[in-house]
Amino acid sequence: MNAKTVLPAVAMTAVSMVLTLAVVVMWLGTAVPWPVALVVGLGIDGGWLATLAYERRLAAQGDHNTAVTAVGWSFGLLATGVLVAHALTAEHSAGAWLAVAWLPIAAKALWLVHGLWERTALTPVALDAIRGIQQEARDEAAVARARLRADAATEETRLTAVTQAGARVARVQAKTAQTLARAWSTLETARAGEDTGRALTSVTTRVTPGVTPRWELPVWGPTEPVAALPWEAGPALTDEALDVLVDEIRTSETPALSYREMATRFRAAGHSASEVRLRAAWKRVA
Template identity: 75%
Template sequence: MNKKQLATVLPAVAMTAVSMVLTVIVVVMWLGDSMPWGVALVVGLGLDGGWLATLAYERRLAAQGDHSTPVTVVGWGFGAVATGVLVAHALGEESPGAWLAVAWLPLAAKALWLVHGLWERTALTPNALNSIRDIQQDARDRAAVARAQLRAEAGTEETRLTAVTEAGARVARVQARTAGNLAGAWSELEAARQGDGTARALTSVTVPVTPASQPTWELPVWGAVESLAALEAAPVLTDEDLDRIVGELLSSSTPPP
């Protein structure tokens, strides 16, 4: 019997012994006036003997992994009778408080034996307990590793998102500045195109088509581009053709050669 078993069985044994002694004393005191004290002692010992017999039988069945409801009922009956004897004796005394304070001991002893039996049915061997501890420790280790991995992944993801956000912000700022510069340049070009001095400045370097026309110069505009048709291939001239064309140029008077 190991230490854990002693922790549950010793209180049950001690309370059972005290209850039996009290039961014998009360029976002898109670029946001593009406019968010889020896007979009263036998009655008290018989009550305790029945209780011990049922308790021993219950312990034997528990050791075999079995259980008997009738034996349990009889055991609780003996405990109830012992408690009833103590309570009846206490009520007949002038100061029943002290006897009533110990009247519950038989039932308490029976309850302790019940607790010990439950502990025995649920007790595990040292090897099983070691295996359970190993499993629990392994589960705690894996949980700690998983938490550390999640924290590391969260930190990495946070760093990546911060870098991507900063890069996106820089790109957005560059695009904003570029768009502002382009808008300013196009505004200046449009102002120059629509200005009053533009036409006069261009007139001084161009020849008017008609006396009343004011030549204009259109600034280039970005937009859709239309494809032009390909030029037809120039005809191939022979030496006779070239000589004829040169002769006509030399003999012509308008314009003079």
């Protein structure tokens, strides 16, 4: 990079000095002896070169002098003025001389660019460190983007799985509720049927002579607790006496009482009998 900035400045400075010297010799050579014109041209170029060398020395030391810079630009403007004046007074090729009159100013501008580059130039080690830092930052950004995309995909998969599992649970619960509803409906229909007890009794042998087994199906819904009754608190009744009492209580009202109402009134009257015998008597008289 150093050669790319310093070589154009050196080349343009040399061309500018040669043009300035030639123009001064040609321009002043008609009015003064040519050695005098040569000295004037060399003075302009020498002053320019001296101030440029001093500026470069200060720049190498990391210093800067405004007066030296101003003198250097003055020599550049003087050389440009000489070229412009010669182009304006030339009888031939005035345009061509004007076209190269800007070279001294351009040479100073190139030296300015080179000085700016030197003040901002970095060593290869520093440049490698900067490139490493930039590459590390790009790698971290790429990893962070990949991690965010992966987290988003994982969260989407998790939400999808949770949603599907919830839907499956809801379907199973709905299906189970429907099955239970049908089962309880069937059970309620069987419990409320008039011939349910008779059908169950017909397929079962008697447990004891003269006693019919008790069949009670589950009841769907709330039930009222019944107070515990003493077991055979009074003297035991014979089956015939029990049948007579059950029939009297059952037919004491019209229409006939149900089994539960009959059993409640039977015990409220102070009679005692086991539930099995009382139900058997009910079935015999009913």
